[in-house]
Amino acid sequence: MTLVTATWRSARKVPLDRGAWFLVLPALIPILLLSVGPLLYGILLAFTDSQSGRTEPTQWIGGLNFRDLLQDTLFWESFRIGLVWAVGVTVPQFLLALGLALLLNQDLKLRWLARALAIIPWAMPEVVVGVMWRLVYNPDAGILNETLRDLGLGDGRDWLSGLATALPAVIVVGVWAGMPTTTVALLAGLQNTPRELHEAAAMDGAGAWRRFWTVTWPALRPVALAITALNLIWNFNSFALVYVLTSGGPGGRTRLPMLFAYEEAFRYGQFGYAAAMGCVMVALISVLLALFLVGRLRGGDES
């Protein structure tokens, strides 16, 4: 949270007067009514039997939704898939983005082209990304199978509806879609590393690998940690990509928790139960993330 503290150092401590309230309220009221309020309301809903289109009044049922959820093997399977997806996307995304950022930080000729191309996945609607990769993966008219056939690697397959290939196939799309943001963040971090240190290390005869670990990585670590943590959260909560690619199929193999909760809420109308799922998701992800960050930060203190 260095970002937050940075804000405070540069600002003066003055209580808000009437003029300042006048500046704040236009944004504050919508935030309270349409973001903070609904979030709290959503948490409360998790303890009710709220359903869509029901005429009887909604009742408090305490922790019943959560007790049901504990027994719900389908939900836990979906949660497991969500974790596999989030880690499976975030890790390659980070490694590939780091490689690209290191390349873009060099004096290479095609840098401008790479920067321009990196915009494409970033700017595209997620739905279009999904549509596009469906065309790539298409068993007959798709370019992937055609390339495999050309290379003599067999007839290819129906990637998105194969039980074994569906999850890896959507993970590749997730990596592709999220690479630009991660690359830009890492590139920003790289440009903050002191050039003189690099040159001094090179003078002392340190090889590229050595220079990376002793000079670049320590400077890059805060940015790397922040973007990885954010990516884990964003990926775990992602929806549109997989909705368009497989809608959770085949046989639930790609049913991320968000898809599961969406169906529960808006196909079956179980608002209370779906809200409970949302609570469990945010609670468990916070715990996992806290463990990850504490582990990483401690690892840094020792080295």
Next chain:
Amino acid sequence: MRTGIPARVGQYAALLAYLAFLAFPFLWLISTAFKPPRELGSLHPTWIPENPTLDNFRQAFDEQPLLDAASNSLIAALSAALIAVLIATPMAYVMARRRTRLARAATGWVVVSQAFPLVLVIIPLFLVLKNLRLIDSLFGLILVYVVWALPFALWMLVGYVRAVPSELEEAAAVDGAGRLRTLVSVTAPLLAPGIVATGLFAFVTAWNEFFFALVLLKTPEKQTLPVILTHFIGAEGVADLGPLAAAAFLATLPSLVVFAIVQRRITGGMLAGAVKN
């Protein structure tokens, strides 16, 4: 620092591999959009259409209300971006210049709102909007988009405000300019490029948004482009590839153009907001 020739070759090879990986799906989308049905059904699809055609585009407009969808998307994205920037700029100003509990809470909210799964937000929002009779209404969607764009807008704008030295404002005050006068004639012009960049970014995010639109809009005539695109994919997951590709290509163009314009500023802004200490 000198890099040896083998290392340079390796670097270029890696860069080319990245370029191919980033570009090929998009090239394939364009290729598919211009192929006639016979080539789409062929078992040996080619990169470059042998008989390029615009039929897919015509068919896409015939099959789905694309024009309605585009105008819905445009209205929603434009209004959301305008309103978000209009209300976020003053608040960001206060957050950047004053150290108060409120500003601290707002920063906390910006961070926390990133972590919550949308499903926990959309269910109560759905119930609230239903009571206000704003389900299946573009206005309801715009309200949601405004609030949804605020965390990022505030984040960016706080960074831009901090980049404007407060000494400038103090000098204006010494010269006798009132508070509002200082804001309007000293601070605002310096902030303008940042405000525009933030607004354009909010536009692209709203233009691309899918989940809220899927839940909140029911009638096809009221739906936005991303939702309409999914209608090209049938219940069994079978899609009419040509029109689907054509429509997807068209839906992407505005985002690409706007994004190409603001990308540099956005990366700069994220830096200002995130890395500066």
